[in-house]
Amino acid sequence: MIQPRKRRSINQVKEEISVQVLRERLPEQWVIHDYGADYGIDCVIELFDFVEGDATVAETLGENIFVQLKGSSSISYGTRRAYHRGNVAKGPLxxxxEQYDDIPVAKFQLEMSEILTVQAMGVAVPVLLVLVDTITREAYFICLNDYIDKVIIPEDPMYCEKGHKTINIPLANKISLHEDHLVPLRAYGKRSKMYGAFGTFRYQHDEIRRAAGRMLVAENMPRENVIAMIKNFASVSLRLDIWKGHEFWKPMAWSHADLSDILENIQSGFATENFDGLLEYCDVHVWRRLANLSNMYEELVREWFMPTSLAVLCSYPSPPPIEVPAGAGTAESNAI
Structure with a gap:
């Protein structure tokens, strides 16, 4: 009996093409790490930036994006009808x-076990579903953590009883070397750092309010100690590795300027001469704005790049000219 030679399945070919396409569409200094055995995560993208003034050496940013990488030669393209809706973070759908947007999408069925695995990881660790069309060699992404909370759960509360769910990926979510297409990936890379910063900002705000006598349990601190505390808070916050890479989100720039202004006023001696004004400014303006970043993140940022009307309005720098590939279906409702 003649023994068969080594063989490759078509799925192995598609997997290799998917990795190649993803590699081609990411900056050369970024690294793709194979995650090993497939337990729902296929690879991890580690973000690097070139050392300032030297485009031959790149250093890690300490930022990682987990990826479920899927390749298909028969992707179903169509449109998803996204009705205007209230804030799903505050209540039922x-x-x-009467108002809606028809969003061009690529559709992919994901096993419920994979969805539940991502859900168990929490929202601070970004997991992207990256879908590669092995025919056109285009790649599209969707953040599964956010998709679960902002799309699946509001629209299908009994989703856990299903064997799988159809994920709608906006065609505007294309992965390429164009800087506009790298913006969301950079933002997802910073996600864990943002959640750490949110806790820091809320703690600092509470302590400033406590020093101002606005908490249930107040703390009588000498003025010089309060000023020293505020100076330390501002310095600690400015050292957080969250400010660079968020230039597209204006609230970050505003808060960075506020913190820099606080340090300048303290170092110039102006804060000592205007202590009450400093304390009021820090409480009701600077740190209230910093603490509110977490609220905006939950309500707005986590809905960026979703197949929803709010995402159409606030996710993209300009309305992208999207064409649905030939053979796509007609608009359909949110129900899947």
Missing amino acids: AESR
Whole structure:
């Protein structure tokens, strides 16, 4: 009996093409780490930036994106009808059937076990589903953590009883070397750092309010100690590795300027001469704005790049000219 030679399945070919396409569409200094055995995560993208003034050496940013990488030669393209709705972070889904956006999407069925694995990881660790069309060699992404909370759960509360879910990936979520297409990846890379910063900002705000006598349990501190505390808070916050890479999100730039202004006023002696004004400014303006970043992140940022009307309005720098590939279906409702 003649023994068969080594063989490759078509799925192995598609997997190799998917990795090649993803590699081609990421900056050369970024690294793709194989995650090993497939337990729902296929690879990890580690973000690097070139050392300032030297484009021959890159250093890690300490930022990672987990990826479920899927390749297909028969992707179903179509449109998803996204009705205007209320804030799903505050309550049950409430839609307006008179207002909607038809969003060009690529559709992919994901096993429920993979969805539940991502959900168990929490929202601070970004997991992207990256879908590669092995025919056109285009790659599209969707953040599964956010998709679960902002799309699946509001629209299908009994989703856990299903064997799989169809994930709708906006075609505007294309991965390429164009800087606009790298913006979301850079933002996802910073996600864990952002959640750490949110806790820091809320703690600092509470302590400033406590020093101002605005907490249930107040703390009588000498003025010089309060000023020293505020100076330390501002310095600690400015050292957080969250400010660079968020230039596209204006609240970050505003808060960075506020913190720099606080340090300048303290170092110039102006804060000592205007202590009450400093304390008021820090409480009701600077740190209230910093503490509110977490609220905006939950309500707005986590809905960026979703197949929803709010995402259409606030995710992209300009309305992207998206064409649905030939053979795509017609618009359909949110129900899947």
